[in-house]
Amino acid sequence: QQQVKQSPQSLIVQKGGIPIINCAYENTAFDYFPWYQQFPGKGPALLIAIRPDVSEKKEGRFTISFNKSAKQFSLHIMDSQPGDSATYFCAASLPYGNKLVFGAGTILRVKS
């Protein structure tokens, strides 16, 4: 199965809240899991990524949690700001990184 299932479709949080976006996959051969952030009219921008041998990775206010046994991973945005309002995509890659398989995306709105 080459799919990555992402939820929720959209999310509204108050400024300072911690939005959580979840992704699930079936193919255990995936070995790289990035998150991309996309603003309207722009291309996806690489935000943070994790490998399956690590359970958590933090970069600034962004944290990926990875559960290998459940085949799930999630993005947490600490102290969210209105400037974080964007569409977030999870993705997965097979070894040799030829292509990224993307989730459907989550539209995040952070209210000020």
Added chain:
Amino acid sequence: DSGVTQTPKHLITATGQRVTLRCSPRSGDLSVYWYQQSLDQGLQFLIQYYNGEERAKGNILERFSAQQFPDLHSELNLSSLELGDSALYFCASSVGASSYEQYFGPGTRLTVT
């Protein structure tokens, strides 16, 4: 700014026509990837070129073709265009043939009328 450039930004054309989208990768990157983003299909991988050679193929239609030139820029050719081809087309680049970190350009919005 990712360092990947794409032209044109917008393209409006009629059904049955042919268009060419252009991409210049980040300086030093040898791989170029093409993706299509549409409302119903999301972001879909089309094709990858590495140092001038086709490296991987995804859900690319036979009406579509791509190439990478000696200066590493790439072109995506779309022919016999249909209404359903209207989408955003992104180019991404990475350093090597199997590099996980892909950096996306700003995209070309294609509208087929």
